[in-house]
Amino acid sequence: MRTAPLAVVLLAIASAASAFQRETTDDPRCAEAPNVNCQHRGVPLEWRTFPVPFFVDADSSGLATGTVIEVAEDAFATWQNASRNGITFRFDGTTSVGGSNGDDGRNVIHFRPFVGGRDTFAQSILTYDVETGELLDVDVELNDNFSFAVLPSGQNDPTDPRVDLPSVLTHEAGHLLGLDHENRFGETVVMYFSDTTGNTSHRTLSGDDRSGVRTIYPTGGGDDGGDDDGDGGGCSAAGSAGGADRAAVVVLLLGLVATLRAARRR
Amino acid sequence: MIGRVGWAAILLVSVVAGARSSAHAGDPLEAIVAAASDAPLAVVGEAIRQESRWENGGIWTYTEFSVRRSIGEAVPSAILVRERGGEVDGIGQRVTHSRRIDASRPHLLLLWRDPETGEWLPGIGGILPLAVTASGETVDGVDLESVLGALAGVIR
Numbered sequence: 322m323r324t325a326p327l328a329v330v331l332l333a334i335a336s337a338a339s340a341f342q343r344e345t346t347d348d349p350r351c352a353e354a355p356n357v358n359c360q361h362r363g364v365p366l367e368w369r370t371f372p373v374p375f376f377v378d379a380d381s382s383g384l385a386t387g388t389v390i391e392v393a394e395d396a397f398a399t400w401q402n403a404s405r406n407g408i409t410f411r412f413d414g415t416t417s418v419g420g421s422n423g424d425d426g427r428n429v430i431h432f433r434p435f436v437g438g439r440d441t442f443a444q445s446i447l448t449y450d451v452e453t454g455e456l457l458d459v460d461v462e463l464n465d466n467f468s469f470a471v472l473p474s475g476q477n478d479p480t481d482p483r484v485d486l487p488s489v490l491t492h493e494a495g496h497l498l499g500l501d502h503e504n505r506f507g508e509t510v511v512m513y514f515s516d517t518t519g520n521t522s523h524r525t526l527s528g529d530d531r532s533g534v535r536t537i538y539p540t541g542g543g544d545d546g547g548d549d550d551g552d553g554g555g556c557s558a559a560g561s562a563g564g565a566d567r568a569a570v571v572v573l574l575l576g577l578v579a580t581l582r583a584a585r586r587r
Numbered sequence: 588m589i590g591r592v593g594w595a596a597i598l599l600v601s602v603v604a605g606a607r608s609s610a611h612a613g614d615p616l617e618a619i620v621a622a623a624s625d626a627p628l629a630v631v632g633e634a635i636r637q638e639s640r641w642e643n644g645g646i647w648t649y650t651e652f653s654v655r656r657s658i659g660e661a662v663p664s665a666i667l668v669r670e671r672g673g674e675v676d677g678i679g680q681r682v683t684h685s686r687r688i689d690a691s692r693p694h695l696l697l698l699w700r701d702p703e704t705g706e707w708l709p710g711i712g713g714i715l716p717l718a719v720t721a722s723g724e725t726v727d728g729v730d731l732e733s734v735l736g737a738l739a740g741v742i743r
Contacts, residue, residue, distance in 0.1 A: 344683075346679055348681070349686075349689070350684075350685060350686035350687070351686075352615055352618070352727040352728075354615075420643070420644070420645075421644065421645060422643070422644025422645070423644055423645055423646065423680050424641065424644040424645075425644060435710075435711055436699045436701075436702075436708055436710050436711070437622060437624075437625070437626060437697060437699055437709070437710015437711050437712065437713050438622070438710055438711025438712055438713075439621070439624055439625070440621055440622075440712075441684060441711045441712070444682055444683050444684050444685065444711070445682070445683045446645070446671070446680065446681075446682055446683075447680065447681050447682075447683065448646075448678065448679070448680045449678070449679050449680075449681075450677065450678065450679075451674055451677050451678065451679045452677060457678070496683045501683075514684075
């Protein structure tokens, strides 16, 4: 009798540690900061058909096209491997777009100068079905007011004005597959809201990132392609769109009440 | 009488609540001033009407915006603001990292001329909803007058 309510409490605490945030159809933006996540109120966004194709337009990147392609392929492979092929991607070629087009079903990575936002390295344009949350098109825009490069692995030097392209594309690929910023667990999380120049740490997924992609895209089986996961995937149980946090608090309180009542009946 | 199990549960709840409530935000005024760098215009006001439509593969929302305060370039009492994102016929489009103008609230907007259309376009971080408090209007928790004073120093 005493152990059952305690088990409920512990289960609620475990599920309250939701370690990722999903993009949804209704995400009012907020002033993000360390430990401050924005709300997610709508239907979670996700792809329904696979593989998810992508294209690369390296014009105005300052880099060789082959370099940008290789970095993009690696970024998507990182997430695909972490999902154990729950989501798969396919490089479909190069293109010259001149701008994002959310109506053509082509997910394009391209470079352009941003208006304002001089601290913003990149952004993604998500196009989706409002009712179902199905992602239809995602274009990734990189701000070519910055100088992008493939920095030496392991570098973390904010005085270097160059932006690490692999880190930025790994982060934006996270948005492309449906993850939003998770600001509660520090800068090691790839989906953390901010990054600095000269930093390569966001090439590597944290357990929280892995939990996110695996929750959205449960594995369908098959070889995981050399997944280097060694930490069990982080601390989450359910993580749908942040709503699990509120549900977990309710369960937590109910468990506490049950525990107290059980204790009083002794 | 609360037994050991009950106190353990209370302790666990306190730990979780404490961890989740601890926060140290960045400086919002600094972030607003940084977002306004190079902007020719900042306006305070409200949306009068909005319309979203597809244009060249993007969903754009046009907001007729009533201006009650402005810093920078001279503007009339109402301007047209064009922003990326919106919903049309069940299809939604959104820019990650960006807010949208909410017609139910007043805003501070940091604006640039759209190089393609010449219309006013919020820069990244340039859509800032106002909150009305007992002591006046605030922007991301900062008093509006303080924000406008800071912006007057960077917007020419």
